[in-house]
Amino acid sequence: MTIPTLAQTAPNEKGTEHPHITSVNGVPILRGSRIPVRLVAQMYRAGDSVEDILLSYPHLTAAAVHDAVSYYLDHRDEIEREITEHRVEVVLKESGAQMDERGFITFKKPTNG
Secondary structure, three states, X not given: OOOOOHHHHOOOEEEXXXXXXXXXXXXXXXXXXXXXXXXXXXXXXXXXXXXXXXXXXXXXXXXXXXXHHHHHHHOHHHHHHHHHHOOHHHHHHHHOEEEOOOOOEEEOOOOOO
């Protein structure tokens, strides 16, 4: 019996020059997780240390977090663009949703017509 490789289980996955980073559908993520590099980059930009990030995501390794920071630094324009595209106000506008003062998000009901 053979065990399927990661490439066999995730056909949309492509390797990168960083050993702990893979690209799934064009989004760089930490290999073996669903955590996008942009999330680690945002924490890093906010001043979080690798140790701080590991407290939030204890299933990651220090090497993976360091590699995510390295990937961010090597691909700053790409990751900054992703961060901008995923800002809450952009996502709300694109989805037609609204957030109230308490942080609850509501979606408009589709109109029949």
